[in-house]
Amino acid sequence: MSAIADSPPVVVLAQAGKGYWASVWSRLIKDKVAMTALAVILVIVLAAIFAPYIAPADPFKGSMLRRLKPIGFPGYPLGGDELGRDMLTRLIYGGRLSIFMGVLPVLCAFVVGSSIGIFAGYVGGWINTLLMRIIDVFFAFPSVLLAIALSGALGAGILNSIVSLTIVFVPQIARVAEAVTTQIRTRDYVEAARVSGAGAFTIVRMHVLGNVLGPIFVFSTSLISVSMILAAGLSFLGLGVKPPEAEWGLMLNTLRTAIYSQPLVAALPGLMIFMVSISFNLFSDGLRSAMEVKQ
Amino acid sequence: MLGYIVKRIIYVTPVALGVSVVCFLLVHLAPGDPLTSVLPIDATAEQQAQMRAIYGFDRPLIVQYGLWLWKVLHADLGNSIASGRPVLSEVSRAVVNSLILAAVATLIGFTFGSLFGFVAGYFRNSPLDKAASALSVFGVSVPHYWLGMVLVIVFSVQLNWLPATGAGPGGSDHWRPDAEHLRYIILPAITMSVIPMGIIARTVRALVADILAQEFVQALRAKGLSEWGVFKHVVRNAAPTALAVMGLQLGYLLGGSILIETVFSWPGTGFLLNAAIFQRDLPLLQGTILVLAMFFVVLNLIVDVLQTALDPRIQRG
Numbered sequence: 298m299s300a301i302a303d304s305p306p307v308v309v310l311a312q313a314g315k316g317y318w319a320s321v322w323s324r325l326i327k328d329k330v331a332m333t334a335l336a337v338i339l340v341i342v343l344a345a346i347f348a349p350y351i352a353p354a355d356p357f358k359g360s361m362l363r364r365l366k367p368i369g370f371p372g373y374p375l376g377g378d379e380l381g382r383d384m385l386t387r388l389i390y391g392g393r394l395s396i397f398m399g400v401l402p403v404l405c406a407f408v409v410g411s412s413i414g415i416f417a418g419y420v421g422g423w424i425n426t427l428l429m430r431i432i433d434v435f436f437a438f439p440s441v442l443l444a445i446a447l448s449g450a451l452g453a454g455i456l457n458s459i460v461s462l463t464i465v466f467v468p469q470i471a472r473v474a475e476a477v478t479t480q481i482r483t484r485d486y487v488e489a490a491r492v493s494g495a496g497a498f499t500i501v502r503m504h505v506l507g508n509v510l511g512p513i514f515v516f517s518t519s520l521i522s523v524s525m526i527l528a529a530g531l532s533f534l535g536l537g538v539k540p541p542e543a544e545w546g547l548m549l550n551t552l553r554t555a556i557y558s559q560p561l562v563a564a565l566p567g568l569m570i571f572m573v574s575i576s577f578n579l580f581s582d583g584l585r586s587a588m589e590v591k592q
Numbered sequence: 593m594l595g596y597i598v599k600r601i602i603y604v605t606p607v608a609l610g611v612s613v614v615c616f617l618l619v620h621l622a623p624g625d626p627l628t629s630v631l632p633i634d635a636t637a638e639q640q641a642q643m644r645a646i647y648g649f650d651r652p653l654i655v656q657y658g659l660w661l662w663k664v665l666h667a668d669l670g671n672s673i674a675s676g677r678p679v680l681s682e683v684s685r686a687v688v689n690s691l692i693l694a695a696v697a698t699l700i701g702f703t704f705g706s707l708f709g710f711v712a713g714y715f716r717n718s719p720l721d722k723a724a725s726a727l728s729v730f731g732v733s734v735p736h737y738w739l740g741m742v743l744v745i746v747f748s749v750q751l752n753w754l755p756a757t758g759a760g761p762g763g764s765d766h767w768r769p770d771a772e773h774l775r776y777i778i779l780p781a782i783t784m785s786v787i788p789m790g791i792i793a794r795t796v797r798a799l800v801a802d803i804l805a806q807e808f809v810q811a812l813r814a815k816g817l818s819e820w821g822v823f824k825h826v827v828r829n830a831a832p833t834a835l836a837v838m839g840l841q842l843g844y845l846l847g848g849s850i851l852i853e854t855v856f857s858w859p860g861t862g863f864l865l866n867a868a869i870f871q872r873d874l875p876l877l878q879g880t881i882l883v884l885a886m887f888f889v890v891l892n893l894i895v896d897v898l899q900t901a902l903d904p905r906i907q908r909g
Contacts, residue, residue, distance in 0.1 A: 437885055441850065445850055
């Protein structure tokens with residue numbers, strides 16, 4: 298990840314007759330791994346959105362007579378959980394909160410972090426130094442520790458978990474944004490725009506944003522995987538979603554005692570987290586190589 | 593060299609102060625009166641007033657911070673609410689167990705990670721290289737707490753080879769390097785090693801590929817040096833960066849061990865943090881996090897200095 302901060306990707310603008318994003322897409326669509334990853338993400342997201350229409354059962358209604366049923370038990374395609382609820386249904390519904398809580402912090406951090414980074418990089422001078430030294434302080438905490446410290450202090454809850462993770466990712470995105478902006482700011486065409494009398498706002502909007510947002514965007518997509526694991530991890534610790542809500546991390550936690558009776562069922566929610574996380578990682582890798590075309 | 597070390601220490605001091613500010617503010621971040629978080633719920637009004645004076649909660653925030661920092665600098669992290677014992681002694685007992693686990697995990701991760709990285713870097717685009725990249729993607733994508741559960745399911749529940757939880761027989765909370773205790777560390781250490789293994793494999797692969805493409809390697813081969821001799825040069829050139837990554841990974845593992853320690857009931861700092869969070873034991877939470885973050889800051893400093901010492905090409909200002 299630091300490799301990006303050190304050397305912002307060289308982005309080739311507009312190939313003959315095609316927009317930049319169109320050419321990125323045409324390269325990306327040839328990348329089988331990235332496309333498979335994207336398909337997996339889309340299937341899980343669509344399933345989560347349309348959960349009420351496709352889930353076979355009610356995610357909250359269980360039967361104490363049918364607790365911890367194995368995979369393939371009649372009426373329970375993926376088994377039953379510790380309260381006799383249908384696992385398949387809960388895994389489909391679980392995608393709603395799990396993906397929401399994994400993606401939203403990165404989105405928020407993208408907005409806040411790139412604003413801070415671009416501002417710091419553009420104004421430069423002591424304001425930049427001050428902001429970056431504050432950012433350094435947050436880098437002194439390993440991400441997991443910072444996330445747990447913040448949500449531990451704030452207390453359990455969906456909102457607190459999202460706020461904590463946003464705070465974890467803001468410094469990382471800000472640092473990348475600052476590095477790229479600082480590099481762009483000294484380019485000749487920005488200098489030319491300044492000399493010709495363009496205001497700071499115009500320069501940022503016209504010249505900086507277009508060149509800076511791409512690399513920050515790629516970096517941010519690579520954070521979604523970490524964010525998914527951390528968000529589910531907070532719920533796993535009891536710091537995120539509260540029962541009886543369906544969320545993969547929480548489900549993994551409540552099924553921990555079932556590893557002796559129904560080990561396969563108990564491992565399913567973690568498999569979902571893993572599938573989404575690795576798909577985001579692979580898609581992000583593909584996006585990076587599609588966007589970074591070295592000249 | 594000495595000048596460089598001094599410069600680094602001067603640079604690190606504001607960061608360390610910043611870390612202490614963040615840790616200090618954690619207690620104030622908690623909803624409600626900070627007093628309620630350092631007192632049992634059934635405290636009398638008199639006890640509350642007493643506590644308010646001790647902690648200085650009636651004074652301005654900056655004064656409180658100064659008082660708190662002064663105590664911290666004198667090795668006083670306050671007392672745990674749950675146990676009443678000094679936070680520092682609780683943390684130092686737990687941190688040893690965490691360090692052992694993180695060190696073993698880093699060692700496993702480094703050994704296998706560099707092995708895979710070297711093979712992948714030497715045979716680029718071969719099936720071995722593909723396997724090594726798959727391993728590093730797996731390492732950074734797998735929710736490690738889930739991997740821990742899966743390993744417990746396979747090796748403890750199904751095969752019954754290794755214990756599922758704890759640091760030793762009979763709920764021992766002091767890990768010792770003997771055969772009995774060794775069985776307990778295997779699963780948590782392997783679980784934890786997957787992240788650094790992937791990251792180190794990726795780093796070493798890039799390093800080796802980069803070094804092999806350099807002209808001096810060609811020159812070494814041209815003068816007739818054996819492949820083994822060339823290999824030694826590659827190792828020497830890759831070592832400083834690889835070791836630096838390993839050092840940082842140790843810090844990340846120590847700070848990020850809470851989830852794995854919870855899965856395996858490992859009596860370390862993660863376990864302590866978990867307890868602190870659920871008992872709303874904020875002094876313990878604050879103290880543990882401060883110790884872990886400071887450890888990370890110091891580790892960063894050591895890694896930086898060592899890397900410079902190992903690699904004379906790095907000229908830093």
